[in-house]
Amino acid sequence: MSPRIVILGGGVIGSAIAYFVCRDPAFRGEVTVIERDPTYREASSALSVNSIRQQFSTAVNIEISRFAIGFLREAHARLAVDGKSPTLDLVEPGYLFLATHAGVDVLERNHALQRTLGADIALLETPSLRARFPWLSVHDIAAGALGLSGEGWLDGYGLLQAFRSKALSLGARYINAEAICFSTSGRRVTSVALADGSEIGCDIAVNAAGPWAAAVARWIGVDLPVRARKRSVFVFTCPTPLEPRDAVPLVVDPSGVWFRPEGHDRFLGGVSPDAGEDPDDLPLEPDLELFEEIVWPTLAARVPAFEALRRTRAWAGYYDFNTLDQNAILGLHPEWENVFFANGFSGHGMQQSPAVGRGIAELVLHGGYRTLDLTPLGFDRVIADRPFVEMNVI
Numbered sequence: 001m002s003p004r005i006v007i008l009g010g011g012v013i014g015s016a017i018a019y020f021v022c023r024d025p026a027f028r029g030e031v032t033v034i035e036r037d038p039t040y041r042e043a044s045s046a047l048s049v050n051s052i053r054q055q056f057s058t059a060v061n062i063e064i065s066r067f068a069i070g071f072l073r074e075a076h077a078r079l080a081v082d083g084k085s086p087t088l089d090l091v092e093p094g095y096l097f098l099a100t101h102a103g104v105d106v107l108e109r110n111h112a113l114q115r116t117l118g119a120d121i122a123l124l125e126t127p128s129l130r131a132r133f134p135w136l137s138v139h140d141i142a143a144g145a146l147g148l149s150g151e152g153w154l155d156g157y158g159l160l161q162a163f164r165s166k167a168l169s170l171g172a173r174y175i176n177a178e179a180i181c182f183s184t185s186g187r188r189v190t191s192v193a194l195a196d197g198s199e200i201g202c203d204i205a206v207n208a209a210g211p212w213a214a215a216v217a218r219w220i221g222v223d224l225p226v227r228a229r230k231r232s233v234f235v236f237t238c239p240t241p242l243e244p245r246d247a248v249p250l251v252v253d254p255s256g257v258w259f260r261p262e263g264h265d266r267f268l269g270g271v272s273p274d275a276g277e278d279p280d281d282l283p284l285e286p287d288l289e290l291f292e293e294i295v296w297p298t299l300a301a302r303v304p305a306f307e308a309l310r311r312t313r314a315w316a317g318y319y320d321f322n323t324l325d326q327n328a329i330l331g332l333h334p335e336w337e338n339v340f341f342a343n344g345f346s347g348h349g350m351q352q353s354p355a356v357g358r359g360i361a362e363l364v365l366h367g368g369y370r371t372l373d374l375t376p377l378g379f380d381r382v383i384a385d386r387p388f389v390e391m392n393v394i
């Protein structure tokens, strides 16, 4: 096996793929990652909330997270370079999905599937929620699903850098350049042209261009339903600590507004805008009105102590938003023999990077998935316009 593999985009997804390809003992080829901005200023991987959960509604997404948490717990060893281990600061206080009476059926259905697949999730009724989280207002809540382990958050930028460093140590090459188009022969891509006029020949191309993946797909006439959709993240403090501090989970309100602790005395929070108010490619200015009008009032109703919160900072990044079904699009496009896609993660790509890196490496090197079957996330449903629905998209 000695293909020349070119990966477009060196974010967490492109770097995870580079790592998993290079670590395959049978691999004798070359991996080149083309990344136009090594500072990752606008990359999703640098602007993420970096949380991981098992609480999805589809088996494949749950299995992806099952693998991810195991991988992340061992990342200090797996991604160590020259005896130096990355610190990813993984913590596992859980996610708490809250449901009103209207949402309980879905919560219970998801919980049953998650349990079947081995996820450590507890379904809590209102009195248990009140006892466990005395700072939470639950008057309108019928139940909550709490991750007892396997859910939490980490240093996502650290994970990107750890994949990148490990891939480099295993022989991958990173090029600081902008890719501008493909050359093709029949149904194959033969090279990638760079903005400086040079070309890189390849046997395999991988589109890992994050929110910009649709532009790369257009070079070969593929209509990829992935758009750059802005998401704002608000940082705030609260004069009254929520106790016990290290047991405060990432809380998802039935409205979709979420918050979680960040470090010792800060919180992050946000919400996705309504579908009708979510245009593509907005400048990355955080939407402060969204905070004032939606996020803060909802947070204060859910956690009375947040009435007195103080917003200290905010940022915005792009979701690589799959407009069909907000799920990843993985693998070959049927019209192209050697172009692989790993796009459209829609807000859950950080946690999916280990399983996606491993899966795409298997496809590229062995022609099929060998561990976890990621076929439900393939191109077929996109071409058939048949959404693969995931209920838990935040």
Ligand SMILES: Cc1cc2nc3c(=O)[nH]c(=O)nc-3n(C[C@H](O)[C@H](O)[C@H](O)COP(=O)(O)OP(=O)(O)OC[C@H]3O[C@@H](n4cnc5c(N)ncnc54)[C@H](O)[C@@H]3O)c2cc1C
Binding pocket: 008, 009, 010, 011, 012, 013, 014, 034, 035, 036, 037, 040, 042, 043, 044, 045, 046, 047, 048, 049, 050, 051, 052, 177, 178, 179, 180, 208, 209, 210, 211, 212, 216, 231, 232, 233, 316, 317, 318, 319, 320, 342, 343, 345, 346, 347, 348, 349, 350, 351, 352
């Ligand atoms: C606010 C926010 C919160 C999030 N929260 C979570 C979360 O809690 N949990 C979770 O799992 N996920 C979360 N995500 C999603 C997650 O961060 C992304 O899905 C993931 O980082 C995508 O990684 P990527 O490598 O595909 O994309 P990116 O990190 O964007 O990397 C793509 C790279 O491709 C490069 N590139 C593009 N085009 C070209 C070109 N033509 N030539 C050269 N280089 C190119 C770009 O410079 C970029 O660095 C969140 C995202 C955002 C924005």
